[in-house]
Amino acid sequence: MRSGEPIFIAHRLLDEQILDSEGRRCGRVDDIELRGTPPRITALLVGVALYPRRLPRRLRGLARRLAGPERWGANAMRVPWEEVDEVDTAVHLRGKAEELGLGNGDHPENWMVKRLPWN
């Protein structure tokens, strides 16, 4: 998919799996940032802190308490659209997951991953 091409974002982009340049699974498209008129996709938003806004209004308060406040760069990541290489059966990124702050939960340096018996 080239930039500038129209796309049914709810149909083909939202909730899609994200893969980094090495094919590692590193999150899903939890939300999409749109800017300008007509709106253009400027970034993909990824992270646990974005889950509450995907829920029905009534549940959001509870979900926010569970997920914690949005901390950009920690539990809510912004992936600029320029980093997206291709969208086919998944969203392929140009860079590695750790450079973009994605997939930290599976990263060997993660404090919890380090403590697993097989690491």
Add this chain to the structure above:
Amino acid sequence: MRAIFKIALGIIAALGGFLDIGDLVFNTQAGALFRYDLLWAVVLGTAGIAVYAEMCGRVAAVTQRPVFDVIRMRLGFGMGLVGLIASTLVNLLTVAAELGGLAIILELLFDATFSMFVVVAAIGLVVVVALLPFGGIERLFGYCGLMMLVFIATALHQGPDWGEVAHGFVPSFSGSTLYLYFVVGVFAAALMPYEVHFYSSGAIEEGWTESSLRENRLNAIVGYSLGGILACALVVSGFLFHPVGVDPSDLGTVALPAQGAFGETGLLLALGGMMFCIGGAAVDSSFSASYNLAQFLGWEWGRYRGPRKAPRFTASWLVFLFLAMLIVLSGINPVEITEYSVVFSVVALPLTYLPILMIAGDRSFMGKHANGRVSTLLGWAYFALIVVLAVAAVPLLLATNGGGG
């Protein structure tokens, strides 16, 4: 020639992995209570899982998306989350049921306490999964599960009245709620969603592409049909209990008809077959729980990635297994857990079935491999049936006091 051999092996694995503790409990009891009258429900459930699995395998091979990828994309985050929670609870109950079943069989074969065997069974599964690659795990349980074929021999040996057996394949409805409960149970036991979720993720684990579609169709149709024959054989062998009024709700008694027919060899084959079928199902259902969670949240997943590359997936698998172990150790009868896991699985089924049906028919995803007319018709017919059963399942469970009458 090698291609045919490979396909045959796949079919054998599908056959050996088809039965689990749900089928053993429900089908044998169905035979004991209603003779051959529920065979049609076994056939209906078996055809249902073939339709659903073929679709999931096709979606995975063509779009590289396993079930829970598709669920979140089509149901959205909120409803997808409901599907995830429901499936995870059912899966957890299923793992507990299988683990408990495994311990019951070990208890019959060796001498130690039940709780001890629950722990041994869990550790055994961890060792098998740690040592073997994905294909090896499937083959171990699939091939050894073939010992279950002794039930077909047993059913034939009993010399059933074939006219009556044939009559059982014609749908019939007696008015009793217990009969209706068993219709749901036998159908749902054949169509456990974890089997299909595992099958779909397994397609990705094994690197399926569009060229695997023939293998997928044969696995689903031939493998599951043969599995269905085995499931019918359980009903027929359960008939043995009908005249004498033995209640086969104790798992060990399921193996007794084989002993009656072939002595100690028969008994050992039956127990061995049950052990591998149930063990395989314990692995499949616990993997499914972790696949679903990882896929919904976008984590790295898969046995093929190994624990280092998919640490959260692996850790969650261990946690699920541990929680299931606690459920069994709490002292609830595994047969009772089985009944709940089977009945609730049919309640959760529509949520995971619908999105797959939507994607499988969507040409923008599937291209020329989208559902044709026959698959579309069959797919929606089964969806309607599943919704009806899902609505009926819990009232029937309560009305019959969990099949206790």
